[in-house]
Amino acid sequence: MAHSRQLHLGAFMRPVSMHTGAWRYPGAIHDANFNFAALKRFAQKLEEGKFDAFFMADHLGVLNMPVEALKRSHTVTSYEPFTLLSALAGVTERIGLVATASTTFEEPFHVARRFASLDHLSGGRAGWNVVTTANPDNGKNFGYEDQPDHAARYARAREFYDVVTGLWDSFADNAFVRDAESGIYFDPDRLHVLRHKGAHFSVRGPLNIARPVQGWPVIVQAGASEPGRQLAAETAEAVFGAENTLEGAKRFYADVKDRMRRVGRDPGLLKILPAAFVVVGDTIEEARAKRAHLDSLVHYDSGIHSLSGALNFDVSGFDPDGPLPEIPETNASKTARDRLLEMARTQTLTIRQLAATAGSYAGLAFVGTPASIADDMEQWLYESGADGFNIMFPFLPEGLDLFVDQVIPELQRRGLFRTEYEGTTLRDHLGLPRPSNRFFD
Numbered sequence: 532m533a534h535s536r537q538l539h540l541g542a543f544m545r546p547v548s549m550h551t552g553a554w555r556y557p558g559a560i561h562d563a564n565f566n567f568a569a570l571k572r573f574a575q576k577l578e579e580g581k582f583d584a585f586f587m588a589d590h591l592g593v594l595n596m597p598v599e600a601l602k603r604s605h606t607v608t609s610y611e612p613f614t615l616l617s618a619l620a621g622v623t624e625r626i627g628l629v630a631t632a633s634t635t636f637e638e639p640f641h642v643a644r645r646f647a648s649l650d651h652l653s654g655g656r657a658g659w660n661v662v663t664t665a666n667p668d669n670g671k672n673f674g675y676e677d678q679p680d681h682a683a684r685y686a687r688a689r690e691f692y693d694v695v696t697g698l699w700d701s702f703a704d705n706a707f708v709r710d711a712e713s714g715i716y717f718d719p720d721r722l723h724v725l726r727h728k729g730a731h732f733s734v735r736g737p738l739n740i741a742r743p744v745q746g747w748p749v750i751v752q753a754g755a756s757e758p759g760r761q762l763a764a765e766t767a768e769a770v771f772g773a774e775n776t777l778e779g780a781k782r783f784y785a786d787v788k789d790r791m792r793r794v795g796r797d798p799g800l801l802k803i804l805p806a807a808f809v810v811v812g813d814t815i816e817e818a819r820a821k822r823a824h825l826d827s828l829v830h831y832d833s834g835i836h837s838l839s840g841a842l843n844f845d846v847s848g849f850d851p852d853g854p855l856p857e858i859p860e861t862n863a864s865k866t867a868r869d870r871l872l873e874m875a876r877t878q879t880l881t882i883r884q885l886a887a888t889a890g891s892y893a894g895l896a897f898v899g900t901p902a903s904i905a906d907d908m909e910q911w912l913y914e915s916g917a918d919g920f921n922i923m924f925p926f927l928p929e930g931l932d933l934f935v936d937q938v939i940p941e942l943q944r945r946g947l948f949r950t951e952y953e954g955t956t957l958r959d960h961l962g963l964p965r966p967s968n969r970f971f972d
């Protein structure tokens with residue numbers, strides 16, 4: 532019997548894997564970052580599994596690690612998300628295509644154009660992961676010595692969203708009459724010039740692109756701090772969460788949905804999808820052994836610098852077998868840092884142990900059989916910890932193939948996941964309405 536609620540599944544696609552040891556795993560596709568044939572195969576396999584979306588993150592620069600760590604990491608480079616997703620739009624039919632674009636280092640006009648274009652190219656499958664950019668070094672690629680302060684980044688992001696969505700509403704859906712008889716291509720009364728002037732942006736408009744197929748591409752958000760949650764509550768339709776316990780996820784879920792109620796939004800119009808690293812085995816022991824093997828492939832020199840990066844404080848000079856020193860407050864992203872500090876405190880871990888965790892993958896992981904993974908996902912769905920998950924595969928192609936061939940059928944058997952796509956757009960997959968145009972009926 533089908534459940535009344537079903538999971539939504541995104542694929543969080545680092546081409547080799549999210550795990551920094553993964554490229555050394557037997558059978559991994561080492562060059563997947565720039566191997567389009569491999570990425571095409573992954574996207575088509577995800578579509579065979581009826582995934583809601585393929586998500587491509589972006590970091591606008593090489594992560595700030597010393598060369599000893601950098602030279603060991605496959606996560607340093609990848610395709611630029613838009614060119615990749617545009618190419619994937621041509622070799623897939625249904626799967627949603629979500630890219631990150633930064634509100635700190637981009638201009639709203641550029642972002643509005645690119646997502647509107649991708650939405651038209653893909654027949655309504657685009658989504659925008661709105662990020663304020665976590666990596667403190669990125670500013671140096673854009674003429675800044677440092678990154679703007681956390682609160683200032685979020686204030687700019689809020690106005691950025693208003694400008695982008697306003698630009699998407701430039702043309703009414705019926706603006707293009709294309710009447711060969713009268714020679715009228717579009718009706719100027721169905722065109723709105725934005726004339727936005729705010730604290731951060733001055734954008735006249737209109738956008739030189741017809742209204743996107745979905746009205747607006749789906750708005751995704753991944754910030755977990757106070758201003759991040761507030762931005763999500765006011766604007767987002769999907770949130771990539773980062774909680775790693777069910778209790779934490781329930782608190783996050785309730786908090787974001789309460790904030791939505793307080794700003795007058797229907798909480799059903801936002802899907803919360805925690806990021807989950809999933810390792811599938813024939814037995815739980817086999818899955819745990821795979822994870823342990825994978826973690827053992829992370830070199831200490833990488834782990835210690837991942838830890839320093841996440842804490843935004845260099846801990847490489849301290850005794851690896853001693854406790855973590857006092858870590859100062861930081862202007863960088865808070866989520867990963869707070870999680871590691873919490874682990875250090877509650878589990879009394881040494882710097883070496885924390886480095887192994889930070890260097891591999893420290894977040895939510897479901898490591899087990901298809902049945903145990905489905906049990907966990909079902910519990911998170913029914914206890915309101917999640918509306919679905921943003922899945923990270925431990926090594927590709929094997930981890931992705933096992934998920935699609937073994938976990939998806941188990942979820943489908945339980946009525947927890949679709950067996951066919953019911954619509955054609957990403958909004959259809961997520962059960963989200965098409966937004967009305969604020970300037971036209």
Ligand SMILES: Cc1cc2nc3c(=O)[nH]c(=O)nc-3n(C[C@H](O)[C@H](O)[C@H](O)COP(=O)(O)O)c2cc1C
Nearest residue numbers: 588589631662664665753754755756759771773865
């Ligand atoms: C699943 C997931 C995906 C993310 N993708 C990106 C990304 O592509 N680019 C980026 O700069 N930050 C990314 N982030 C980081 C968030 O945007 C955010 O900076 C982080 O969660 C910290 O929250 P805060 O900025 O509100 O403190 C991602 C976070 C999560 C949980």
